[in-house]
Amino acid sequence: MKEKVKILDQECIGRVIMRIAHEIIERNKGGAGLCVIGIRNRGVYIAQRIAACIKQIEGMDVATGALDITLYRDDLALATGQPLVRKTEIDFDINDKNLILVDDVLYTGRTIRAALDALIDFGRPKSIQLAVLVDRGHRELPIRADFVGKNIPTSKKESVEVYLNESDGSDEVLIAEKE
Amino acid sequence: MSILIKNGRVIDPANKIDAVLDIFIQDNKISRVAQNIQAQAEAVIDASNKIVAPGIVDMHVHLREPGREDKETIASATAAAAKGGVTTVLAMPNTQPAMDCVENIQLLQGIINKDALINVLVCGTITKERLGKELSDSIALKKNGAIAISDDGASVENEELMLEALKRAKQAGILTICHSEDKKLSGKGVVNLGFVSTRLGLRGISNESEYTRIIRDIELAEKCAASVHIAHVSCRESVEIIAAAKKRKVKITCETAPHYFALTDEDIIDYDTNMKINPPLRTKQDVSAIKTGLKNMVIDVIASDHAPHTENEKDIEFDRAEFGKIGLESGLAVSIMELIDKNILSWQELVSSLALNPAKILGINKGTLTVGADADVIVIDAGKEFILDKKSIVSKSKNSPFIGRKVKGLVEYTIYNGKIIYKS
Amino acid sequence: MPWTKKDLLGLEYLTPDEIELVLDTAESFKEVSTREIKKVPALRGKTAVNLFYEPSTRTRVSFEVAAKRLSADVINISVENSSVRKGETLIDTGKNIQALKADIIIMRHNCSGAANILARSLDISVVNAGDGWHEHPTQALLDIFTLREKIGKISGLHVAIVGDIAHSRVARSNIWGLTKLGAQVTLCAPEMLIPPGIETTGVKISSNIDEVLKSADAVNVLRMQFERDENTAFPEQLDYFKKFGITEERLAKAKKDIVVMHPGPINRGIEMSSGVADGGNSVILEQVTNGIAVRMAVLFLVSQAKEAKQ
Numbered sequence: 001m002k003e004k005v006k007i008l009d010q011e012c013i014g015r016v017i018m019r020i021a022h023e024i025i026e027r028n029k030g031g032a033g034l035c036v037i038g039i040r041n042r043g044v045y046i047a048q049r050i051a052a053c054i055k056q057i058e059g060m061d062v063a064t065g066a067l068d069i070t071l072y073r074d075d076l077a078l079a080t081g082q083p084l085v086r087k088t089e090i091d092f093d094i095n096d097k098n099l100i101l102v103d104d105v106l107y108t109g110r111t112i113r114a115a116l117d118a119l120i121d122f123g124r125p126k127s128i129q130l131a132v133l134v135d136r137g138h139r140e141l142p143i144r145a146d147f148v149g150k151n152i153p154t155s156k157k158e159s160v161e162v163y164l165n166e167s168d169g170s171d172e173v174l175i176a177e178k179e
Numbered sequence: 180m181s182i183l184i185k186n187g188r189v190i191d192p193a194n195k196i197d198a199v200l201d202i203f204i205q206d207n208k209i210s211r212v213a214q215n216i217q218a219q220a221e222a223v224i225d226a227s228n229k230i231v232a233p234g235i236v237d238m239h240v241h242l243r244e245p246g247r248e249d250k251e252t253i254a255s256a257t258a259a260a261a262k263g264g265v266t267t268v269l270a271m272p273n274t275q276p277a278m279d280c281v282e283n284i285q286l287l288q289g290i291i292n293k294d295a296l297i298n299v300l301v302c303g304t305i306t307k308e309r310l311g312k313e314l315s316d317s318i319a320l321k322k323n324g325a326i327a328i329s330d331d332g333a334s335v336e337n338e339e340l341m342l343e344a345l346k347r348a349k350q351a352g353i354l355t356i357c358h359s360e361d362k363k364l365s366g367k368g369v370v371n372l373g374f375v376s377t378r379l380g381l382r383g384i385s386n387e388s389e390y391t392r393i394i395r396d397i398e399l400a401e402k403c404a405a406s407v408h409i410a411h412v413s414c415r416e417s418v419e420i421i422a423a424a425k426k427r428k429v430k431i432t433c434e435t436a437p438h439y440f441a442l443t444d445e446d447i448i449d450y451d452t453n454m455k456i457n458p459p460l461r462t463k464q465d466v467s468a469i470k471t472g473l474k475n476m477v478i479d480v481i482a483s484d485h486a487p488h489t490e491n492e493k494d495i496e497f498d499r500a501e502f503g504k505i506g507l508e509s510g511l512a513v514s515i516m517e518l519i520d521k522n523i524l525s526w527q528e529l530v531s532s533l534a535l536n537p538a539k540i541l542g543i544n545k546g547t548l549t550v551g552a553d554a555d556v557i558v559i560d561a562g563k564e565f566i567l568d569k570k571s572i573v574s575k576s577k578n579s580p581f582i583g584r585k586v587k588g589l590v591e592y593t594i595y596n597g598k599i600i601y602k603s
Numbered sequence: 604m605p606w607t608k609k610d611l612l613g614l615e616y617l618t619p620d621e622i623e624l625v626l627d628t629a630e631s632f633k634e635v636s637t638r639e640i641k642k643v644p645a646l647r648g649k650t651a652v653n654l655f656y657e658p659s660t661r662t663r664v665s666f667e668v669a670a671k672r673l674s675a676d677v678i679n680i681s682v683e684n685s686s687v688r689k690g691e692t693l694i695d696t697g698k699n700i701q702a703l704k705a706d707i708i709i710m711r712h713n714c715s716g717a718a719n720i721l722a723r724s725l726d727i728s729v730v731n732a733g734d735g736w737h738e739h740p741t742q743a744l745l746d747i748f749t750l751r752e753k754i755g756k757i758s759g760l761h762v763a764i765v766g767d768i769a770h771s772r773v774a775r776s777n778i779w780g781l782t783k784l785g786a787q788v789t790l791c792a793p794e795m796l797i798p799p800g801i802e803t804t805g806v807k808i809s810s811n812i813d814e815v816l817k818s819a820d821a822v823n824v825l826r827m828q829f830e831r832d833e834n835t836a837f838p839e840q841l842d843y844f845k846k847f848g849i850t851e852e853r854l855a856k857a858k859k860d861i862v863v864m865h866p867g868p869i870n871r872g873i874e875m876s877s878g879v880a881d882g883g884n885s886v887i888l889e890q891v892t893n894g895i896a897v898r899m900a901v902l903f904l905v906s907q908a909k910e911a912k913q
Contacts, residue, residue, distance in 0.1 A: 374803045378775075497715065
């Protein structure tokens, strides 16, 4: 691995998430009827932060959940390292909600495809909108984000690493060259 | 034909010989045993650093012919025997038909005369069809060449009948070999009763099922002063009981098999049916008692209990697989590894157990290198280690529990009746 | 720690970490059965074959539901099996199923070790759904899963297993699993139903149920089958219930929140009273629910391990 370049620091991440929260409220005309569901692992923490920001802005609690997409992956049969199946926790009704699906990095779009399949099994939301901290391009499926923290043009040789306090003890986004 | 075996370490317990000597064989007999023999021979074998011993006398072998030629034939079994250094076998009578009458014995003798590579002796049955109901005519069997009687695979359940059988055998001058097993106790058991049977969830066979029947057979033999030979002794209590009987001068001899001192029930890994044997593989304590029994000469004989079965009969559920394993080709190597290398027996003691003692028990002039004796001689590379490979097995059936295991001691030459019948 | 075994044959063959992995994975799968649409596509396109040589509705249905919730196709084969009638050998049957390109065989067999023999003869996965007296790994895994869910941990627990230990594959699998995870196990049964050498596994043995219940955190009550084996001595039925049956009176003297388990089907009034079976300490129906999650986890893990190898 070559030298890593820091794209976002703690302060930036905080600002970006707050901006996304504002955009979500603006687009959905307030916080009513909203729910936020993060994709395991780091999407869940970003989702919780977005929900906290919405509460700060609107003064209302927004239902949050966690989605594990392992069982919906299209590369399950090809996976080399064995994926660990983690818990999906959506303990509220998603029918007729404006559902904000949250992930850390949007790349090929395959994770989001799996997440959409999984969500459909839970019900029929009024809409599903996608929020990501980083969009690094190179889509392989017709998927785009509604709310983007930062667009980072990358080459496929690079990797984007997201670190969050909740899981990693620090808030930063790095970009690094693969071997 | 004449053969000169040079510079081998000659082991001949009959003459208490353990020395580097030459052996000269002429006209099917041992002609001279001495240092530095200068003689013209048609074949000269350099046996430097090798063991030279009398051919093995294996008194417990299932040849399966007639009846189950898919498992083994006289031809295939005797070829396997030659490879294992065995020059005399006693064929157990549980063939189809069983060796319970003169005609059947004559049928078998005919096949032996045609196909056998080595000396095949015939064992008759104690009872008709080995059913334990009606006695075979042991006098007639003996007259027609049977050298012993046994219902091997079954014990004669009826005590009075067994006593009568022993009395008649004594009269006929024929040895009775006892498969001592109380079926009421062993039941549907398939492995040794203990933690292993518990762990595998299989029905167990207790030591008791063996030794209580040995006690009975000894008592009956004592009652009529007949000689009995107890087959395949596997457990510690049996060794103790036989030792005590010998002490009080009962005419009793016994044998064990290499698997009873080389393997334990813990070797039954992943339900390997080649480890399914009757009596079953026992525990470490039993193995150690068997070894001590051999050392103390409580156990007279090592015999293979060669029991060939086809893959169809073995490659199935453990409960349903046949009992038994082959052993003609591996018996010597396993014995060297377990008894010589582990300093249990001396070479003279081992050769006694494998050749001299069984010959004495059967009353045949074999198992020795005495001048004038039949020239049945083997040359062994005792230090040669090898992995027992399934493909190398000569026997028609391949059910050996030693496949894939390292063994030690390779037979280089087998000479039977003055002729080289096997060369590695 | 990844799962690397293509088969699940018994808990004796698993490490504590592997057992924990199944339990953790099962925890994730449990949620699937609470959904409106109880199905995930994880084993879509895979074929699981239920190969049953012994009649068993509960286990077969549980595996079938588990496989279907993973989107696998399920084929049920029950083989009439008598020791008298000689048909196709086990290995031939297995190879035929493999030739159909099935991915997993779930087998119940009356001979101990049958699953081991099948597994080593085939490339596809074999899941043991009970073999003779040997093992019934998924039953023990669901028992342990239920315990862990109820009490939080296994290590340090005192679990009593009551009944016919000698002829029970459920008991053997539970003994391996519980002792590996650090529980203390006491077997409670008439002496004739305790198999020889079992204490080698580290379990304790008692014939006094009241004494055992005093300190037990859980009691797993085995099904008694008095008609089973003509060659084996069995206690008299009423006498057994009197000495070992789990009753309200007995439970009243046990720890207040003792967990009562039973692999089913229950013989009411033989190994436990109806009051206990339906009472507040009983988790018998939760075991059935958890069985689905545990079996989903097992089917998922073995099929993943097989993919990883290819």
